[in-house]
Amino acid sequence: MTAARGFAAFAPQRAGARFATSWWGRAWVKAMEDTSLDHGLLRKGRTYAKAGQLGPITVSPGRIAAVSESEYDTVVRVEQLTDAAWERFLDQVAAKAGHIAALLDRDMPHDLVQAAEDAAVPLLPAVGDLEPECSCPDWGHPCKHAAALCYQVSWLLDADPFVLLLMRGRGEDELIEALQQRDAPAPPPSRLGTPAAEAFAIGVAPLPEPPPFDVAFTPPALDDNPGVNVAALAVLAASAAGRARELLLRGRLPELTEYQDRVRLAAEHDLDLGLDSAVTAWRYGGADGLDVLETAWTPPRRDLARAQAQLAAGWEGEQPPQAEAWRNRWTLGDLQLRYGRDGRWYPFARREDQWWPAGPPERDPALLGGH
Known part of the structure; x- marks a missing residue:
């Protein structure tokens, strides 16, 4: 045992x-x-x-x-x-x-x-x-x-x-x-392909002759091609490499809309696309952070009740501040907490006449409540 x-x-x-x-x-x-x-x-x-x-x-x-x-x-x-x-x-x-x-x-x-x-x-x-x-x-x-x-x-x-x-x-x-002590699982009988022993027994096929090389030919540089934006191409290549690495690590990637992908590119590569608040939201919470910035929704009552209890517990016996609640948004003076569909609370700070993403999210809203 x-x-x-x-x-x-x-x-x-x-x-x-x-x-x-x-x-x-x-x-x-x-x-x-x-x-x-x-x-x-x-x-x-x-x-x-x-x-x-x-x-x-x-x-x-x-x-x-x-x-x-x-x-x-x-x-x-x-x-x-x-x-x-x-x-x-x-x-x-x-x-x-x-x-x-x-x-x-x-x-x-x-x-x-x-x-x-x-x-x-x-x-x-x-x-x-x-x-x-x-x-x-x-x-x-x-x-x-x-x-x-x-x-x-x-x-x-x-x-x-x-x-x-x-x-x-x-x-x-x-x-x-x-x-x-465990052996690798045997492949199912219906698996397609050639057994490794048979493949190795075939031997290595000879390589084909190399293609002819024209010494007088020089591939044109990308800068010389008027139809190619080299800077944009470099960003796309770096983005593709990063996404490929993320796919290898996670095994899957979330599907993004064209707008979400544009925000992602601006956030990851410091592009000036006029999406400042959206870029900040993405850097703090990815697609979930962007959704919290732009969409109001009504969470389940159970989630809000749990958050209320967590907020009260964070003050350890003191009276927590009174929050002005509207759907998934709780406003406490110059701080606003927004509940995301991913089950996390995102802090927002007042900047002139709008709310701006102010930090990474937390599961416990008391950690963001300024106490």
Whole structure:
């Protein structure tokens, strides 16, 4: 059986400390918060977590546990993967060398999680996948102690995604050993192409003769071609190279409209196209930042209620400023927070008679509220 891992108790944190910075850590927090029916208990849980009011944390297959300062036993149970699901997960890891390297570098690639989901292996928890238990008399689900435990575990997940895999049933040593003993998956019988042994047996075909070279011919320089804008061509070439690199890293690229692509080019290559605010928004948040700049929409009430609780928690018992709310935009004096469709809050500052993008987005609006 996989041994449990113990982690020392967290010391008290500063008031504005963030809980999850990695995308998989944020998914963990979201699963817990979406399960909660009481935002007040979540707020207390955040305060408990930042104040360091939990003891050492133990992570083992299917559970995380800690003891609060009030000596309540707190446990959060996580469904373990079956042996068949682990085999499918190992298939996905072994299918790409970069997956193994990323995990050892304490990173959880998006495409690995997506490939696992496609193989019916849910790595990240969803709503209802976390089962909190606590010996305290609070009837909350989760109570403030279980919520604090989940918030602190998000810090552990940020530092090491193997913590998530351990909760799902297997630890780092066990997984690495299984991968070292694993052969690459055999190709399906219907796969097209020639087996490698047959291809190598054919040998190397002779190269054709080089084409004739006219020593009197000199290719014209691009500068001499009146139909070519050399500067624009250089920008397009650099953009294509950058997009190709991003495609290799992520495995996919979002589809952009002609306008979005024009803003992207101006932002990435310092082009003066008269799109100043749009370029600033893109540099802070990409296509999502541009959408927040130009589009107002009505978020789900649950998201706004969670943000209200986060904003109140950021003031640690003080009265937060009153926000003037309209759809996805909250105005606090000379600061405006806009909620994006990506689940992040974007800060805007007043510049004369318009609102201007003022910084990168955050999941927690309290980190942008000026406190």
